[in-house]
Structure formats: structure tokens, C-alpha cells
Amino acid sequence: MESRLHISGDTHDVFNQASPFSNRNLYDNDIPLRELLSPKIGTIASRLSELGKTLSQPEWIKKGFQANENTPVFHSHNRFGQRTDTIEFHPAYHELMALAITNEIHAYPWTHPNEKHRHFVRMGMFYMHSQNEAGTGCPISMTFACIPAISKTPKIAKEWLPRILGNQYDPNNMVFSEKKGLTIGMAMTEKQGGTDVRANTTQAVDMGNGCYELTGHKWFCSAPMSDAFLTLAQTDEGLTCFLVPRWKPDGTKNNIHIQRIKNKLGNKSNASAEIEYRKAFAEILGEKGRGVPTIIEMVGLTRYDCMIGSSALMRRAVSEVIHHISQRKVMGRLLLEQPLMQNVVADMCLESEAALVMTARAAQCLESEDDIAEQLLMRLLMPVGKYWICKRAMQLAGEAMECWGGNGYVEESILPRIYREVPVNSIWEGSGNVQCLDILRALGKHPDILAVFFSEMDKAKGMNSIFDKYLRKLKIEIPHTLHQPFLARRLAEQLAKGFQAAQLLLADKSLVADAFCEARLKHQGLQFGNLPDGIFTEKIIQRHHMG
Numbered sequence: 001m002e003s004r005l006h007i008s009g010d011t012h013d014v015f016n017q018a019s020p021f022s023n024r025n026l027y028d029n030d031i032p033l034r035e036l037l038s039p040k041i042g043t044i045a046s047r048l049s050e051l052g053k054t055l056s057q058p059e060w061i062k063k064g065f066q067a068n069e070n071t072p073v074f075h076s077h078n079r080f081g082q083r084t085d086t087i088e089f090h091p092a093y094h095e096l097m098a099l100a101i102t103n104e105i106h107a108y109p110w111t112h113p114n115e116k117h118r119h120f121v122r123m124g125m126f127y128m129h130s131q132n133e134a135g136t137g138c139p140i141s142m143t144f145a146c147i148p149a150i151s152k153t154p155k156i157a158k159e160w161l162p163r164i165l166g167n168q169y170d171p172n173n174m175v176f177s178e179k180k181g182l183t184i185g186m187a188m189t190e191k192q193g194g195t196d197v198r199a200n201t202t203q204a205v206d207m208g209n210g211c212y213e214l215t216g217h218k219w220f221c222s223a224p225m226s227d228a229f230l231t232l233a234q235t236d237e238g239l240t241c242f243l244v245p246r247w248k249p250d251g252t253k254n255n256i257h258i259q260r261i262k263n264k265l266g267n268k269s270n271a272s273a274e275i276e277y278r279k280a281f282a283e284i285l286g287e288k289g290r291g292v293p294t295i296i297e298m299v300g301l302t303r304y305d306c307m308i309g310s311s312a313l314m315r316r317a318v319s320e321v322i323h324h325i326s327q328r329k330v331m332g333r334l335l336l337e338q339p340l341m342q343n344v345v346a347d348m349c350l351e352s353e354a355a356l357v358m359t360a361r362a363a364q365c366l367e368s369e370d371d372i373a374e375q376l377l378m379r380l381l382m383p384v385g386k387y388w389i390c391k392r393a394m395q396l397a398g399e400a401m402e403c404w405g406g407n408g409y410v411e412e413s414i415l416p417r418i419y420r421e422v423p424v425n426s427i428w429e430g431s432g433n434v435q436c437l438d439i440l441r442a443l444g445k446h447p448d449i450l451a452v453f454f455s456e457m458d459k460a461k462g463m464n465s466i467f468d469k470y471l472r473k474l475k476i477e478i479p480h481t482l483h484q485p486f487l488a489r490r491l492a493e494q495l496a497k498g499f500q501a502a503q504l505l506l507a508d509k510s511l512v513a514d515a516f517c518e519a520r521l522k523h524q525g526l527q528f529g530n531l532p533d534g535i536f537t538e539k540i541i542q543r544h545h546m547g
């Protein structure tokens, strides 16, 4: 009798469950994003709106799930015993990659060099794409970020850039010259040191014809199906940057052996491999012995992308939470209307928007290549932003699951995926401490950098008394911490919160900016939901509600 009832499904009505979050255009319905970008990017907004619509559709949301549930499979050999070193991805992964590349998320600022707000356009697209599926962001980001390094060597740039910058996704495993589109990876980290790349032991032997052979291992090499890897290896003149193609120019397979792919906490759709170079063919990028300066710009841009990626994941979590609490009743009342939940969620909204404006300010710096002050600002903003936004995303992702209650802990919601995804942005491309130490390095190396950072914050002076007080105190305190690694996290946090407050004030969003100043510069609770009395929580939540 019991099983018959189950089969017929007529034991109970299902009610008080939220609908799936879909068909909310990730551009049109996102007020903070739209307000930030639309005045700048003009008619190109329609392009973002189109992408935002696509990504919001249930079939594209499903592809994100499929790509993560059907993780990449490594094939070392074919059935004839020949080494192949291939990675098999679910079709959804390829579709997500194709969507990103046809929209030029990997290339837009480079293919539209004369467009004033090219980095804003790309930031907006990457922000939306990462909300749906973050794993594809890794190869997209590395491909975007490799351009300055590859451009340093005209011969290689001439051969490779046209296909890297094109908008065709081509997953075929063949020599680069026969492909319609190329993606690029990065192989720096070795077993004995990731942060300390100078400890790399991979050796490069000069073949005397302008080419080198590399022998060694790389402990983390993400997106190992990429068409080439920017690699650091030792030469007689020290650490040097090389381009190591997957196939040699003569059309034979290069000697790159994938050992295995890592079983990771999250970032499941993306393959991260351990690889060995066994006399692998390579060409020098940049100057011999100047490997770190050559690759550093790529690293910088991927760090910036971590800011976008973590801001995006926070945005998605917040959108899902607001959608849920707008429909879910507990004790007969919508969660959205319950004061304590309002406090928690409005606080998360503040964090999400603060991350967005900070990231957008970084995009603006990138657009001013010839402006020394902007470049100095970016030099400091990058480690400050990467550290802080990636850290905050981890806390926010956990809280978002809790807002959903039990359903939030279950894989069918996107929240566990986000929760598992966020730590990677904090770890790779230089982990938290490394970013904080980089802040000290930047401050030590460029005497003007602090003045530039403060002059940016000074623009917001007089707009909020809490901010003014915080800034005054910061200016007194900071010089005492400049040479103290022990205090570097504290320094990073102080700079980040002050900078975010300034950007919110400058964006003229007093609703959010004043609340942020109260919550982050004055009261400073450790958990979300610590907003003091008098904050317009309902209005803040409404602003972030995707409809």
C-alpha cells in the first residue's frame, strides 16, 4: 500500500519551495552591474545583454552542471598503445568554452584596442560567464592573460596571435598551424615550489637552432589540453620563459606527458594535471634569463581575473539567496521579510557590490596603459583586491548555503558548487599570504604608490564622516606597518575595506556606500548579519534582486 502511494506520488502537495533561479538576464536584471557599465560601454551593452540572456536560460545553466558532474577524463594512450595524452570533456564543457570564445571573453580588450572601455566590456562578460560556470574561466583567463607575454617575441606573436585572438573555439588536438582557434595554459608550479618559482628545476637545453628542449616536471598545469604552455625553465642565464606547444611545428606530438589529473575539491569541470617534459620542444619568450619579468604580466592579469571570478561567484550566490528568500516562508512569513534574514542578506549584498566596484576600478586602470599613476594604482590594487575579494567570497559562499537551509547543502542547488569553487581563486596565482607580501613589496619598491592609492581614496573625502575618519586613521597607521610581514594581512584588509568604501562613495550609491561604511569601517562584525540599526536593508536587497 505504502509503495503504491509513493509511485502515484499522491501523498502530499509540494508547496513552499522556491522556483529555480533562471531566465533572469544576468545583465539587464543586475542593477549594480548595469549601473556601473552601461554609462561607459554605450551600445555595446546590447552585446552583454544578449550574453546575459543566454546564460540565464535553463539549458545553459544545465550545461554548467553537466560540465561539473561529468568531470574530465584523462587518456594516456590509445588502444594501440601509443601515447596520446588527451583529456576528454563532456560536450557541455565544449559548448561553454565555445560560448566564451565566440563572445571574445578571452580576447576582447586586445581585439578592440581603440575602444575606450574595452576592459569594462570584457569584465562584464567574464563576470556573467563565471556566474554560470567557473571552471571554463581558467583556460579563458590564461588565454586572455598570455597576450602581453607572447607579444614580446614578434616571431612567435606573428604565428600564434591571430589564432589565439580569433573567436573560433577549436578543441581539436593537432598542430597549432592547422587549427582555427588556440587556447593557452601556464606551467610554473613544481613539486618543490609554487610560490618560489626560482626553485624550478626544469632544465632547458639549447639545440642551437633557436629552439630548446625542456626536461622536468610541472606539479600543477591546468587546462592541459591547451595548445601551448607558457613555462618557466632554467637556462645557463637563469630562469627563462618558454612557449611549449602541444604539437611540434613539424606536426609530430611534443614530448609532454600528462602523468595524471588531480582530484580537486572543486573547479571540477577544469582539468588540472601533473605533467612531465621529456625533451619537449620549446621556444624562448622574451629575454633569456628574464623568465619572471616575462611571465609576470600574465600572472598579474590572471590575478585580476580572480577578482572578477570571485566577485561573480558572490553575485551568483547573492542572486540565488534573494530569489530563495523571496519565496520561502518560515513560520508563516517570507524569509525576505524577517529582520534577521534581512540583516544577513543585505550584508552579503554590500560585500558583493563592494567587490564589483573594486574590480571595475581595476578594469579602469587596465584601460589607462600610458598613465603612470593608474599603473601604480593597479600595482597595489591587484594584490589588495585579489587577497580580499577571494577571501570574502569563501565566507559569503558558506553563508549563502545556510540562507537556503538544507536545500542549500544539496548538490542540485548551485550553492555547493560555488562553495567548493571559491577557495581556488584564493590559492592559485599566488595564495593569500603571497598577495599580502606582494603589497609590501609594491609599497617598498615604488615610493609613490601609497600616495597614489590615498589620492584615489581622497576623491571620496567629505562624502561620509565614517569614511573620512577611517582614512585619517589609515594614513597615520599605514606607515608603521609597511615593513612588517607579520602585519601584512591586517594592512591588506585595511586598504581593501577603505578602497571599497571609497569606490562605493564615488559611484554615488549612498544607499550602499553609507551602509558599507557603517558595517565595514565602523562596526566590523565578524559574520554576515552584523549590520547596525538604521540600515535600509530592504532597499539594499531590492537593489540586488534579479526579479
Ligand SMILES: Cc1cc2nc3c(=O)[nH]c(=O)nc-3n(C[C@H](O)[C@H](O)[C@H](O)COP(=O)(O)OP(=O)(O)OC[C@H]3O[C@@H](n4cnc5c(N)ncnc54)[C@H](O)[C@@H]3O)c2cc1C
Residues within 6 Å of the ligand: 185, 186, 187, 188, 189, 192, 193, 194, 195, 196, 220, 221, 222, 223, 264, 267, 272, 424, 427, 428, 429, 430, 431, 432, 433, 434, 435, 437
Ligand atoms: C586547482 C589548481 C590549479 C592550478 N593550476 C596551475 C597552473 O595551471 N599552472 C601553475 O603554474 N600553477 C598552478 N597551480 C598552482 C598554484 O599556483 C600554487 O599551488 C600556488 O601558487 C601555491 O604554491 P604552492 O602550492 O607551491 O604552495 P607554497 O608555495 O608551498 O605555499 C604554501 C603556503 O605558504 C604561504 N607562503 C608562501 N611564502 C610565504 C611567506 N614568505 N610567508 C608566509 N606565508 C608564505 C602561501 O601563501 C601558501 O598559503 C594550481 C593550483 C591549484 C590548486
